[in-house]
Amino acid sequence: MAGNSQRRNRRTSNKKGMQVGSGGQRRRGLEGKGPTPPASARKGHKKNRVANAQAKQAAARRPAPRRGGVKGTSEMVVGRNPVYEALRDGVPAVTLYVQQYIDNDERVRDVLKLAGDRGTINLMEAPRPELDRMTNGLNHQGLVLQVPPYEYAHPDDLLAAADDNHEDPLIVALDGVTDPRNLGAIVRSVSAFGGHGVVVPERRAAGMTAGAWKSSAGTAARTPVSRVTNLTRALEGYQKAGLTVVGLAADGEHTVEDLEELNGPVVIVIGSEGKGLGRLVGETCDYRVRISMPGGAESLNAGVAAGIVLYEVARRRA
Numbered sequence: 039m040a041g042n043s044q045r046r047n048r049r050t051s052n053k054k055g056m057q058v059g060s061g062g063q064r065r066r067g068l069e070g071k072g073p074t075p076p077a078s079a080r081k082g083h084k085k086n087r088v089a090n091a092q093a094k095q096a097a098a099r100r101p102a103p104r105r106g107g108v109k110g111t112s113e114m115v116v117g118r119n120p121v122y123e124a125l126r127d128g129v130p131a132v133t134l135y136v137q138q139y140i141d142n143d144e145r146v147r148d149v150l151k152l153a154g155d156r157g158t159i160n161l162m163e164a165p166r167p168e169l170d171r172m173t174n175g176l177n178h179q180g181l182v183l184q185v186p187p188y189e190y191a192h193p194d195d196l197l198a199a200a201d202d203n204h205e206d207p208l209i210v211a212l213d214g215v216t217d218p219r220n221l222g223a224i225v226r227s228v229s230a231f232g233g234h235g236v237v238v239p240e241r242r243a244a245g246m247t248a249g250a251w252k253s254s255a256g257t258a259a260r261t262p263v264s265r266v267t268n269l270t271r272a273l274e275g276y277q278k279a280g281l282t283v284v285g286l287a288a289d290g291e292h293t294v295e296d297l298e299e300l301n302g303p304v305v306i307v308i309g310s311e312g313k314g315l316g317r318l319v320g321e322t323c324d325y326r327v328r329i330s331m332p333g334g335a336e337s338l339n340a341g342v343a344a345g346i347v348l349y350e351v352a353r354r355r356a
Contacts (some may be wrong), residue, residue, distance in 0.1 A: 222253025224343030
């Protein structure tokens, strides 16, 4: 009896359990999958490979999307003449601080008129101790002008500006130029000769201060300046985008008038008046060129040198 029971249990345990249904998967697998995609969209097809290659080439020709750049810091212009000149020359300003009970002489009246004519500058009256604190004890003469932080462009924005105008990029990069007036003069030359912007490093270089803005004679409002953490890396990025990097050097192997590469997309690199190009920047340049100077001068001011080369490029493109 016990043996029969065990045999029945063994037979029962060998039986399959409940079958799990397909949940309609088989039925859905028989449904149509829509129209056949074109050959250019079918992975592995020859036309698909051709279409992908064309898309990559088009992407390489397009400049990178505009991403914006870093912002500078707020700046204070102090003193009656500096404030007057900044307002007269169109330097952007947020607030004009005027000392309480200030002597209302002609220069103060001129400053108040210029600020009022703009209509966008806040006028604030402040006691002398407050102005002393704001300016760290500088001789403000009762007038302090607050200049907003300069909004630097991204290096790719300069390429995009050229692309928008259907032009070969013409960019100037500065290596070790520390005088804001030189920076402003170069911005002015870039604007005058159809350039697309200026690149400056963050360290050991002039930024877009009120002094640079004044020297640009207002052209900084329409000529972008980009500030980068590593100038060498920025130049390499431009090279990958198809630009030729040309450095100005007193011992350059080529002359400006003889270098054919200035006819195409180009970055012109200008070093400091005393030291010239840094070693890494100089090694990154595709060509090093010199400006012929029959008079025998050893070097030129950075702003003057930039103007000469930019004129040569503009002359060729005309």
